[in-house]
Amino acid sequence: MSRQPLIELQRVDVAHEDAPHQVVLHGVTWTIAEGDWWVVCGGPASGKTALLTVAAGLAPASGGELQILGADPRRASESEQMALRRRIGFVFEGGGRLLGRLSVAENLALPLSYHGELEADAVRERVEALLARAELEAVAGLSPGRLSPALQQRVALLRAVAAPVRVLFLDDPLRGLAPSHVHWWLSFLSDLRDERLAAGEPLALVASAYEFAPWRDHADRWATLEDGRLQVLPRLPGPEGRRTEARQAPPAEGA
């Protein structure tokens, strides 16, 4: 049975996030279907973050056709765009961009309370359950700034999956993490994917990375970003074909 496409890019040009006129990826054609687990590998400044933000509808495509959950974000009204974003989770790199003036628990509760999907008690229970699952109950009342970048990133993941999203984008989530944190992330994502599949609501995962190695036993779709192009790989490249992995990731930061 073919899986339903959730996000489709047809010959999309992707611009740099901070320079809308500087196209970093040309003619991207890519389909993310329900249940997929993509890993997009690329070197520094290859356009990983830009590609993910465009595919998630957070930044406009410079050209081509983009469909997110069956809708064209460029033609959607503001309220329709906001509704789309509630179905798409995004974990930003480098600490996840948590709101510094809110506590960890308030960061998790914010999207649930704002969209009014749950009553106040239900929000509290949901937040407590998420924190318990990530073993972060002890830091619930702390400001994100008091956490290490690795734990901030973990809280950002919880915030993204607090709502029942259909696609979860992870921008280089394993960068600079200690092996124990990497293991936690991969286990969490695998369990989450299995749970959603068992519940009949398959979750699509899209992660960017500097190397495929940590994802080998978990992801099932692979792509690379080289020379301004997205290249979908039919299978995971072996050691001789791992050109992208030959480029070393930047030094670890505060794992």
Next chain:
Amino acid sequence: MSAPSVRRTRAFERTLDRTGDRVVAAAIGLREMAAFALITLGVLVTKFGASRRVVHPMIFAQIRQAGLRLLPMMVFLGLALGLLIIGQTVALLSRVGAQAYIGTVMVSVLVRELGPLLTAVVVLARAGTANVVELGTMRAAREIGALEALGIDPIHYLVMPRMLGLAISVFCLATYLVLVAIVSGWVFAFVQDVPLRPAAYFGQLGDALRWQDFALFGLKTFLFGVVIAIVSCHHGLARPLRFEEISSATERTVVAGLVACVLLDVIFLVGYVFV
């Protein structure tokens, strides 16, 4: 043409270019701020009741921060106004036998002009700068993008509560300032042995005040709060900022806020002439 003359001409052209650039930049900035204000107004109209569990407590938090916390400062300024201006004016008018104009002078100086404008300046200095630093930090840390990724409208979540909170705060603080100044003014006049009975003093004030004064006082102070919120939120949010640019954005906020409040005051001055 001689060499010194050519140099002077080029220097003049450069000065004209720079002046033109500044005028164009100011016009573009004004247009952007007007667009920001209209967007905020649209959000206020269409989303006021949305997400009230999150947004409405933020309005009260803003009133607490920009209003209640400034109350001691306003009482102090009211006492100072009473001493420096009202007390002196009352004493002077009494000495020249012009007590009959006390009410008119008080209403013109305090209720129409000094009370609202001084309150706006204090709120701009205290709450407006705090706003631009807070929002600018969020912008520089890219937290605004994170809000949008969560389907949260930054204008609705961050700007609307500040606008309403500041508008209510400026109105309330200006009212307190005027009341404290009026009472303390009489006290200081009494201390100076000015033969002015409280009944006559407050009676003159009451006679000088018209219903238009109350309406315009409310409208003016409310709009001062709106202007301060729009200017500070625009400088913090509307453009990409780096952390090192926040201090200069704060400076620009104070200047732009002051100019905007004074211009608004001028518009009301014209209004008072016709009312």
